[in-house]
Amino acid sequence: DTEVTQTPKHLVMGMTNKKSLKCEQHMGHRAMYWYKQKAKKPPELMFVYSYEKLSINESVPSRFSPECPNSSLLNLHLHALQPEDSALYLCASSQEGSGGLNTGELFFGEGSRLTVL
Amino acid sequence: AQSVTQLGSHVSVSEGALVLLRCNYSSSVPPYLFWYVQYPNQGLQLLLKYTSAATLVKGINGFEAEFKKSETSFHLTKPSAHMSDAAEYFCAVRTEKLTFGTGTRLTIIP
Secondary structure: OOOEEEOEEEEEEEOEEEEEEEEEOOOOOOEEEEEEEEOOOOEEEEEEEEEEEEEEEEEEEEEHEEEEEEEOEEEEEEEEOOOOHHHHEEEEEOOOOOOOOOOOOEOOOOEEEEOOO | OOOOEEEOOOOEEEOOOOOEEEEEEEEEOOEEEEEEEEOOOOEEEEEEEEEOOOOOOOOOOEEEEEEEEHHHHEEEOOOOOOHHHHHHEEEEEOOOOOOOOOOEEEEOOO
């Protein structure tokens, strides 16, 4: 099983809503990632969890709150978002934990397309 | 800091023609380089990776890339383009983080 599964595939929310994006992998990977991708742009790193601990936060606004309940699951809690937060949110995992030199590839999910009204 | 530069945001080739997508890297240490492909409304799929073993790397779907240290390049090629190759292609470099280039949109002309 080499899949990273993301739910929901599509999400529409108002600026006052609270919602969550979910990500799951069963490859035994110890690092998990959230990326944000705007149209016609490359993915931008938001957060990295290594061994279930937050290791990188790329100065993401607090209206995005990540959570890693266990080594297979990664959530992104959304609250009070702005229309400019509309984007494709990609989850990824890799075998090694972060910190130091890593050579392994990231495995990406299909993404959750978020629209904020 | 490590970075990659992709020359050409949009490349068009005829079906059956050679595909060449360019990527140059900047790195103070031996780089670990990747090519990913993204089809419309989908996530990213790994095409191939360079991790200092062989300089010519073969990937999926007939793609390959050659690592040239003297030119700091890692260009992606495919001898004969197929309509199904139309997609966005990202070159990426990894140390602690995976950093993407700006991407190249490949269009195949029938």
